[in-house]
Amino acid sequence: MAEQTxxxxxxxxxxxxxxxxxxxxxxxxxxxxxxxxxxLYDIIGNKSVFVNAxxxxxxxxxxxxxxxxxxxxxxxxASAPAGAQGVRDALDILIQKQRMxxxxxxxxxxxxxxxxxxxxxxxxxxxxMERNLDFLYICYDNEGYGNTGQQFSAxxxxxxxxxxxxxxxxxxxxxxxxxxIWAAHNPAYVATVExxxxxxxxxxxxxxxxxxxxxxxxALSPCPPGWDYDPKETVNVGKLAVKxxxxxxxxxxxxxxxxxKIPRERKPVEEYLKLQGRYKHLFEPQRNEKLINEIQDKVDxxxxxxxx
Amino acid sequence: MTRKLLTGNxxxxxxxxxxxxxxxxxxxxxxxxxxxxxxxVWIDQGEMDARMITMESEHSMITAAAxxxxxxxxxxxxxxxxxxLYGMEMxxxxxxxxxxxxxxxxxxxxxxxxxxxPDHNDIMSARDSGFLQIHCATCQEVLDSTLxxxxxxxxxxxxxxxxxxxxxxxxxxxxxxxxxxxxxDAQKFVGAYDPENIRFRASSxxxxxxxxxxxxxxxxxxxxxxxxxxxxxxxxxxxxxxxxNQFGREYPAIEAxxxxxxxxxxxxxxxFATKAQAAVDQLRNAGKxxxxxxxxxxxxxxxxxxxxxxxxxxxxxxIDQNISMGMGxxxxxxxxxxxxxxxxxxxxxxxxxxGLGGRDISLEEFFEIADVTQQAVNTKQTPPPRLMYxxxxxxxxxxxxxVASVERNELxxxxxxxxx
Numbered sequence: 133m134a135e136q137t138x139x140x141x142x143x144x145x146x147x148x149x150x151x152x153x154x155x156x157x158x159x160x161x162x163x164x165x166x167x168x169x170x171x172l173y174d175i176i177g178n179k180s181v182f183v184n185a186x187x188x189x190x191x192x193x194x195x196x197x198x199x200x201x202x203x204x205x206x207x208x209x210a211s212a213p214a215g216a217q218g219v220r221d222a223l224d225i226l227i228q229k230q231r232m233x234x235x236x237x238x239x240x241x242x243x244x245x246x247x248x249x250x251x252x253x254x255x256x257x258x259x260x261m262e263r264n265l266d267f268l269y270i271c272y273d274n275e276g277y278g279n280t281g282q283q284f285s286a287x288x289x290x291x292x293x294x295x296x297x298x299x300x301x302x303x304x305x306x307x308x309x310x311x312x313i314w315a316a317h318n319p320a321y322v323a324t325v326e327x328x329x330x331x332x333x334x335x336x337x338x339x340x341x342x343x344x345x346x347x348x349x350x351a352l353s354p355c356p357p358g359w360d361y362d363p364k365e366t367v368n369v370g371k372l373a374v375k376x377x378x379x380x381x382x383x384x385x386x387x388x389x390x391x392x393k394i395p396r397e398r399k400p401v402e403e404y405l406k407l408q409g410r411y412k413h414l415f416e417p418q419r420n421e422k423l424i425n426e427i428q429d430k431v432d433x434x435x436x437x438x439x440x
Numbered sequence: 441m442t443r444k445l446l447t448g449n450x451x452x453x454x455x456x457x458x459x460x461x462x463x464x465x466x467x468x469x470x471x472x473x474x475x476x477x478x479x480x481v482w483i484d485q486g487e488m489d490a491r492m493i494t495m496e497s498e499h500s501m502i503t504a505a506a507x508x509x510x511x512x513x514x515x516x517x518x519x520x521x522x523x524x525l526y527g528m529e530m531x532x533x534x535x536x537x538x539x540x541x542x543x544x545x546x547x548x549x550x551x552x553x554x555x556x557x558p559d560h561n562d563i564m565s566a567r568d569s570g571f572l573q574i575h576c577a578t579c580q581e582v583l584d585s586t587l588x589x590x591x592x593x594x595x596x597x598x599x600x601x602x603x604x605x606x607x608x609x610x611x612x613x614x615x616x617x618x619x620x621x622x623x624x625d626a627q628k629f630v631g632a633y634d635p636e637n638i639r640f641r642a643s644s645x646x647x648x649x650x651x652x653x654x655x656x657x658x659x660x661x662x663x664x665x666x667x668x669x670x671x672x673x674x675x676x677x678x679x680x681x682x683x684x685n686q687f688g689r690e691y692p693a694i695e696a697x698x699x700x701x702x703x704x705x706x707x708x709x710x711x712f713a714t715k716a717q718a719a720v721d722q723l724r725n726a727g728k729x730x731x732x733x734x735x736x737x738x739x740x741x742x743x744x745x746x747x748x749x750x751x752x753x754x755x756x757x758x759i760d761q762n763i764s765m766g767m768g769x770x771x772x773x774x775x776x777x778x779x780x781x782x783x784x785x786x787x788x789x790x791x792x793x794x795g796l797g798g799r800d801i802s803l804e805e806f807f808e809i810a811d812v813t814q815q816a817v818n819t820k821q822t823p824p825p826r827l828m829y830x831x832x833x834x835x836x837x838x839x840x841x842x843v844a845s846v847e848r849n850e851l852x853x854x855x856x857x858x859x860x
Contacts, residue, residue, distance in 0.1 A: 179642045183507070193650040195657060203640050204647040205510060207503050208533055214500030217493065218465065218507025219640060225462050225491055225513050232512075236641045256503075259496030 141334040148174040154199030158191045162363025164354035164370060165189065165272030167327030172270060175337045178202040180239040181219050185212035185253055187245030188279040189272065202238065210252040212242045213260035216267045239268060246273040246287035250308050261317035261346045268340060269348040274355035282358035291423050293410045300413055301423065310350060315384040320345035322384040326352050328370030332381050332393050352379045360409025372404040377431045391438060401428045446618040448611035449474035451579040452544045455586025456516040457488050458626035463515045464492040465504040469523040470556050471608035472546040476518060498527035505541050506534030510648055512639030515541035520608060521548035521562045528565065534601060535570025536665055537649050539638050540593030541601050542586060548608040549797040557798025558608040560709060560762040564770045570665050572602040572672050573738040577711045579616040582606050584689055590630050591679045597671040607711040609798060621687060629686055672740040693737040694745050698724060702731030703754040704813050709735060709771060712761055712795045719806030730810050743778035751784035755817040757809050761795035768825040769793055788816045791825035801828065
C-alpha cells in the first residue's frame, strides 16, 4: 500500500472546527505539545486509552479532572509501551473470549515526552515494536527534560542552552535520530509532525488510524519556558523549524522514508535560532559564527543526503 | 483428583492453569524459568486457554501484567530475585492501581555477590509495596496458595496484587507428590473474575492511576491501600477455611508445630522451616519443649495471631533468611513490633541470621539455637543477633581467599608479560 488513499484533509478548512480535548489543563501557555495533542486527539477520538509515561503531560489528568473524553492510564517513565501491551492484549483476549463486545474496543495510545521516548523508555518501545504491538505512540518532543526545568535529554539539539548545559557552547551532544531508530524496527508507520503544520499532521494521524501494528509519531513541541521565547511565538517557532529544514516532516511506510513537506527554499537556521533564548549565546555578546555554521551545515547535509 | 510428582515451579504453573488465568506476561530468570516454560508448552499444545507474552524486562512485565489486570482480565506472572528488583518501581506503583493479579516469586539471594541460591532478601524488598505475600514450604502449598492468592487478590474488600513466594532450588526444583484438584473443582473455588469498575471499556471511559496534588489526597489513597491490605487477614482466614472444606488441606495464616506446650518457639519463613520442623522432633526426643511457628501470610502481618500463639512462651528464636544491613533480621523486627508491650509477650526474643544464599542450617545449629535461647531465658539476658557461620565454613572460606590471593600474585608476576 505504497499509494495512500485520498485524505479527507486537503486544506485547513477540512480540519475539525471544534476540539475533543477539554480545556483548562495545567500545561504552560503556548505549549507546543498540547497544540499537537489537541489536533491528534480530534482524529484519534474518544474510543481510546492513553497510556502515559512520566512527563509534563502526566499533569493533564490530576485527580479528579481530565481533559480526555476517553480513558487514561498513567504507568511510569520507562514502561508506557509495556502498559499499552497489557491493555491491548487484555482487550483482544476479552473480545476473543466473548467477554466484551467488539464495540467496546479502543485505540491504545502511548503518550510520552522525549525523555521517555529517546531514553528511559526506548527499550520498552523497541520491545513493543518487536512484538508488533497494535498501538499508536505519540512523543511530544520538547528537546529536554521539560517537566523538571529543561535539563538536556537525548533529544536536545547541538548548541542549545539547557539547565544542565549553560556554558558558552550550550549542549555539546547531538539530537538522537529517534525516527531512524524507530524505523529500523520496521514498524507499520513512523512519522514526524509539527503542531504548526495541521494539514500534514492530520493526514498522518488519519493514515496511522487506518493501520494495524506499531504506529509512532514524533511531534516537535516548541516549549516557551524550556526554549525561552514568548508563548505567542509557538506557531511561528514551529513553522520556522519546518521552513529552515531543522525539523523534516517525513514518514516511514513500507520500508521507505517519504518527505511530506519539503522546504524547497530553506530559510537560514538563524531565523529559527534567533527566536529562542536557548540559542541567545550564539548571537550575544558576540556572534558565534562557527557554531551557527555548524548547525546550518548539519541541516544542509541532511537535505543534501535526501533523494527528493 | 490426581496425584502427580511436581516441582515447586510445576506446582506454581498448575496453580495458574487451574485458576483459568487469561494472560501471562513473562521474562525468564533462574530459578523461576521452568514456570513460564511449562505454561508456554501448555498454551502451545492447546491445554491452557491463555496468552503468554515475553516482555523485554521485568519492569515491563509487571507493567503489562498490571495494565492487563486494570483492563479486566485474570493475570499471572512469575519472577525471582534481581528480576523482582528490576521490576520494583512497578511493584510499588501497581499495587496502588488496585488491579488484582498474582505474581509468583521464586526467592533467590540478591547481588552482590551474585548468586543463584535462595534467601529472602528479594521478597523482603517488596514488603512495603502493597502486594500481599503468601510464603510456601511445600509444593502442594505452592499450588494451593496460588489458587487462594487469586481469591485473595480479587476479593472486593482487598483488590490488591498478591505474591506467592517459594524458595529457589529447595522448592522450585524439588519434586514432591502433589494432589491436583480437578479443573472444575478449582474453578468452583476460584470462581470467575469480576473486574467490577477496574477495567477499560469504550462506553465507560475511566482514568486510572492519575496524579494527585498535595498530601491529603495522596495520604487518602495510601491509607485506603493499607486498610485494604489489612482486610486480607479476615479474608484469608475465610477462604482458607473454605479451601479446607472443599479440598481437605488446611492453611492457617501461621502454621504452628508442637507449639501448645512449648517453652521455646522457633519462628521461620518458607521451606527452610521444614528443617526446623525436623529439628523440633529431635529436640522433643531429647526432652526439650521446643515448637515452631511458620507464618504463611507475611502481608498483611498476622500480628494478633502471633500474640496469641506466643502468649506466655519463655523464649522465641526468630531465624531470618534475610539480612537488613545495619539492623539484622527483618522478621525479627516485625515480630518485636507485634509483641512489644503486649501483656503476654515472651520476655526473650532472639535473632538469628541463617540460610543466606542457600547456606544450609544444620540440625546441630537448631540445637545450638535452642540452647542459646534457653540460656537467655535462664539469665534474662538477650544476646545480640547472631550471624550463623561455622568454624568449618570459615576454614573453607579462608582456603578460597588463599587461592584467590595466590592466583592474583601469579597474574601480577606473569600476566602483564604474557598479555604484552
